[in-house]
Amino acid sequence: MIDLYAAGTSNGMRARIALEECGLPYTLHPIAIDKGEHKSPTFLAMNPNGQIPVIVDRDGPGGKPLTLSQSSAILVYAAEKSGKFIPKDPATRAAMLQALMNASTDITPIFGSYFGVMRSKEPHAPTAQMFKDRLKAFFKVWDGQLGARKYCAGDEVTIADFSLYAGYARIKGAAPDILEGLPNVARWADAMAARPAIQRALKF
Numbered sequence: 663m664i665d666l667y668a669a670g671t672s673n674g675m676r677a678r679i680a681l682e683e684c685g686l687p688y689t690l691h692p693i694a695i696d697k698g699e700h701k702s703p704t705f706l707a708m709n710p711n712g713q714i715p716v717i718v719d720r721d722g723p724g725g726k727p728l729t730l731s732q733s734s735a736i737l738v739y740a741a742e743k744s745g746k747f748i749p750k751d752p753a754t755r756a757a758m759l760q761a762l763m764n765a766s767t768d769i770t771p772i773f774g775s776y777f778g779v780m781r782s783k784e785p786h787a788p789t790a791q792m793f794k795d796r797l798k799a800f801f802k803v804w805d806g807q808l809g810a811r812k813y814c815a816g817d818e819v820t821i822a823d824f825s826l827y828a829g830y831a832r833i834k835g836a837a838p839d840i841l842e843g844l845p846n847v848a849r850w851a852d853a854m855a856a857r858p859a860i861q862r863a864l865k866f
């Protein structure tokens with residue numbers, strides 16, 4: 663059994679999608695970021711960075727408990743534990759990693775920065791616009807690529823799709839104009855949204 667400590671942010675959703683899609687049994691422990699629950703001594707003992715998500719796998723490698731933070735590390739851990747969603751073919755695997763890194767290290771952090779600027783007391787419009795333009799540019803590239811293939815790294819769904827969808831879902835909810843005019847991204851997002859595991863994962 664796995665304990666998941668998360669909130670309904672893109673990183674929290676990413677970790678929960680990983681567990682749902684990989685079919686790993688888990689218990690969700692919602693963390694109220696607005697109440698500072700991620701900075702409690704108990705939480706900091708699991709992740710000294712004081713950030714969600716965190717999982718504790720009571721049945722980790724070698725039968726020992728494993729505590730893990732970083733949503734993309736959780737994605738990879740769940741995929742390897744279940745033997746799903748990481749392509750075996752080396753070239754497809756490399757394409758999957760490229761897509762995964764774009765979603766996890768470009769798109770989500772830039773959106774987090776955009777959101778941070780927009781929610782600050784004195785939002786700096788040019789900075790917000792710069793982040794927005796960068797996000798639009800990344801998704802425009804995705805729109806081109808998803809016009810030529812079904813999923814992020816080819817014709818099979820991988821953890822790169824789960825990572826990108828977590829970012830997509832959060833952006834769609836908070837700043838939908840970033841995603842306007844992207845028919846291939848919209849087609850892909852509809853396919854992802856139709857997956858029962860994703861539907862369960864997004865209900866925080």
Ligand SMILES: N[C@@H](CCC(=O)N[C@@H](CS)C(=O)NCC(=O)O)C(=O)O
Nearest residue numbers: 671672673712713714715732733734
């Ligand atoms: N790179 C980390 C980022 C985690 C992260 O930024 N978590 C946010 C919520 S999405 C958080 O806990 N923010 C509260 C804080 O940093 O104080 C990951 O992928 O898990």
